Amino acid sequence: RKEVEQDPGPFNVPEGATVAFNCTYSNSASQSFFWYRQDCRKEPKLLMSVYSSGNEDGRFTAQLNRASQYISLLIRDSKLSDSATYLCAVNMRENTGGFKTIFGAGTRLFVKA
Amino acid sequence: GAVVSQHPSWVICKSGTSVKIECRSLDFQATTMFWYRQFPKQSLMLMATSNEGSKATYEQGVEKDKFLINHASLTLSTLTVTSAHPEDSSFYICSARTQILAGGGNEQFFGPGTRLTVL
Numbered sequence: 001r002k003e004v005e006q007d008p009g010p011f012n013v014p015e016g017a018t019v020a021f022n023c024t025y026s027n028s029a030s031q032s033f034f035w036y037r038q039d040c041r042k043e044p045k046l047l048m049s050v051y052s053s054g055n056e057d058g059r060f061t062a063q064l065n066r067a068s069q070y071i072s073l074l075i076r077d078s079k080l081s082d083s084a085t086y087l088c089a090v091n092m093r094e095n096t097g098g099f100k101t102i103f104g105a106g107t108r109l110f111v112k113a
Numbered sequence: 114g115a116v117v118s119q120h121p122s123w124v125i126c127k128s129g130t131s132v133k134i135e136c137r138s139l140d141f142q143a144t145t146m147f148w149y150r151q152f153p154k155q156s157l158m159l160m161a162t163s164n165e166g167s168k169a170t171y172e173q174g175v176e177k178d179k180f181l182i183n184h185a186s187l188t189l190s191t192l193t194v195t196s197a198h199p200e201d202s203s204f205y206i207c208s209a210r211t212q213i214l215a216g217g218g219n220e221q222f223f224g225p226g227t228r229l230t231v232l
Contacts (some may be wrong), residue, residue: 043206043223044157087156098145098162101221105156
């Protein structure tokens with residue numbers, strides 16, 4: 001089983017639609033969680049961190065359910081510019097005491113006019 | 114936000130040659146940097162964790178003798194792909210953390226990536 005799994009996608013939605021991405025992680029000791037956005041042939045950019053209480057940033061809402069080891073990202077009122085690949089990322093503690101970040105395979109979103 | 118640079122941004126080389134990729138944190142010190150590899154339409158795969166002043170920690174399945182990592186200073190890590198072959202062609206991305214918080218929270222900044230093509 002992969003350490004971090006995401007919806008396979010791609011998601012094709014019209015402008016203005018609401019779209020939800022899901023992500024599950026296997027390591028219950030995971031410490032922190034993130035959503036990144038990656039445009040084609042570019043590096044990932046941090047979209048938002050994910051907290052147990054849930055957090056919202058404009059049209060974007062992220063939720064974490066530690067009991068189910070599940071993370072979600074909701075995008076409301078989709079814009080053409082939201083078209084990208086969305087990566088779920090999980091920080092895990094290593095034996096050395098440091099942390100490493102593991103990424104999901106990403107979900108591609110296409111927003112159409 | 115913090116800036117991480119990579120050099121070169123792209124490289125084409127012949128099979129059997131070695132290629133060095135540099136990753137620099139421009140406005141902060143990074144005791145830990147990470148090297149990822151991304152094949153087309155796939156996610157970032159962590160290759161290794163680069164620790165300043167000590168040996169890198171490699172992920173399972175990554176050959177440490179083929180992918181040499183050196184983290185000589187708090188702002189520079191290098192990845193050398195030795196005796197590169199066409200199957201090593203990929204997008205190599207480094208990242209650095211600005212701060213590690215008690216709960217493991219941090220922000221990770223990525224370099225712009227290096228696209229390696231081995232002929």
